[in-house]
Amino acid sequence: MAARMGNGRPGSAAAGRGLLLVLVALVIGVLLLGQVDDAGDGEEVAAAGEGDVTETTGGDAAEGDATDGGETTAVPSAPSIAPEPGETLPEGGRGAQRRQPARAPRHRQRYCGLAVPLRALRQRPERAALLTDFDGTLSEIVADPATARPVPGVVEILSRLTARLGLVGIVSGRPVEFLEQHLTDPTVQLVGLYGLEGRRDGERWEHPGVGGLRDRVTDLVERARAELPDDVAVESKGLGLTLHYRVAPEAEDVVRRWAADEAGDFAVRPAKRAIELHPPIDTDKGRVVEELAEGFDPIAFLGDDIGDLPAFQMLRDLRDEGRTVARVVVSSAEVPEALLVEADDVVAGPAAMTALLAGLAEA
Numbered sequence: 001m002a003a004r005m006g007n008g009r010p011g012s013a014a015a016g017r018g019l020l021l022v023l024v025a026l027v028i029g030v031l032l033l034g035q036v037d038d039a040g041d042g043e044e045v046a047a048a049g050e051g052d053v054t055e056t057t058g059g060d061a062a063e064g065d066a067t068d069g070g071e072t073t074a075v076p077s078a079p080s081i082a083p084e085p086g087e088t089l090p091e092g093g094r095g096a097q098r099r100q101p102a103r104a105p106r107h108r109q110r111y112c113g114l115a116v117p118l119r120a121l122r123q124r125p126e127r128a129a130l131l132t133d134f135d136g137t138l139s140e141i142v143a144d145p146a147t148a149r150p151v152p153g154v155v156e157i158l159s160r161l162t163a164r165l166g167l168v169g170i171v172s173g174r175p176v177e178f179l180e181q182h183l184t185d186p187t188v189q190l191v192g193l194y195g196l197e198g199r200r201d202g203e204r205w206e207h208p209g210v211g212g213l214r215d216r217v218t219d220l221v222e223r224a225r226a227e228l229p230d231d232v233a234v235e236s237k238g239l240g241l242t243l244h245y246r247v248a249p250e251a252e253d254v255v256r257r258w259a260a261d262e263a264g265d266f267a268v269r270p271a272k273r274a275i276e277l278h279p280p281i282d283t284d285k286g287r288v289v290e291e292l293a294e295g296f297d298p299i300a301f302l303g304d305d306i307g308d309l310p311a312f313q314m315l316r317d318l319r320d321e322g323r324t325v326a327r328v329v330v331s332s333a334e335v336p337e338a339l340l341v342e343a344d345d346v347v348a349g350p351a352a353m354t355a356l357l358a359g360l361a362e363a
C-alpha cells in the first residue's frame, strides 16, 4: 500500500494536495469561528476614553437582566474589570460568569452574589430609590419574631446611603413602632403593615381607612390566643395580626382553618411559617412601592418572602414603562419560587445583602 501511495502517479499527487488544502481550510475555518464566538457572546468591554470603560449588557437581555434593558452605561474603569464591592467573581473570573450557558435557570445562574442590577443606582444616585423589606432581608429569620434584629452594621449603612441616594425606605409587614426601635435615623423612610402606617421625615402617618380597626384587631388577638394551641405565637400588629407556627409546624392546618373561619373581612395572607390577617384596606407592597417610586429612576427593591412579590411585580411594570429597576432576593430554604422567578439577582442571606449595601455606600 505504501508503494502505491508513493508511486508518483500525477493523479494521486493532485488528489493528495487537494485533500491537504481542504484540511487546512477546515482548520482555518474552525479558528475563525472561535474568534467570532468570543467576540459575539453578547457582552463586550471596550476602552472609551481616558479612565472610562463603556460596558454593554445587551446580550444579557435574553436572561431577563433588568439592569438597564441593554442600555449603554458608563462606569468607572477600575471596577468594571475588578470585582465590584460586595461582588464575588466566579471561578475563572468575570468572563467565566458571562459564558455560562443561557439555558441555566436564571436564579440558579445568578446565585453567586453578583450585584449587577444595583450598579444602576450608582450611576444616577440622586434620582435613585432603594426600598427594602426588613425580616429575612436585613435581619435573620428567628423563631420568636419579637427578637429579630437588624444584621450588624446594616443600620449605619442605610444611614450612609440616605446621604447618597434620593430615597432609602423600609417597606415591611411589621408595625412602624417595631421598625423605628431599630431604625432611628429619621432620614430612612419607614412603611409598616404593608402601607397602613409609616414614618416620613421623622413624622408618623396612618392610612386614612384605619379608623376603628384597632379594636377589631384587639378582639381577634384575644380570641386567637385563647383558641389556638399554646405554641402558636399570636403577634398583634395593632392594625393586623400574625399567627406564627414556626415552632409548632404540626399546627399549620389548625391555624389555617382558624384564620379562614375567624378572619371575617380581614385578608388572610401566607407568610414564612405564619399566617397574616390583614385589615380590609386594599394595600400591599406593590402599591407602596408605586407611590414611593414616583419621580425616581432607577428603583431597587430587596426582599425574601411572598409578601414582597407585589413589589417585584410593580417594578416589572415600571420597567416595562421604561424605568430602570433592580429586584434582589435574599435566598433561603424557604424563599418562594415565584419570587426567584421575578428576581434580577439573588444573594445568599441578610449578611450578604448587608455586604452588598456596604459596597453601594462606598462606591
Ligand SMILES: [Mg+2]
Pocket (backbone or CB within 6 Å): 133, 134, 135, 136, 137, 303, 304, 305
Ligand atoms: Mg421578609
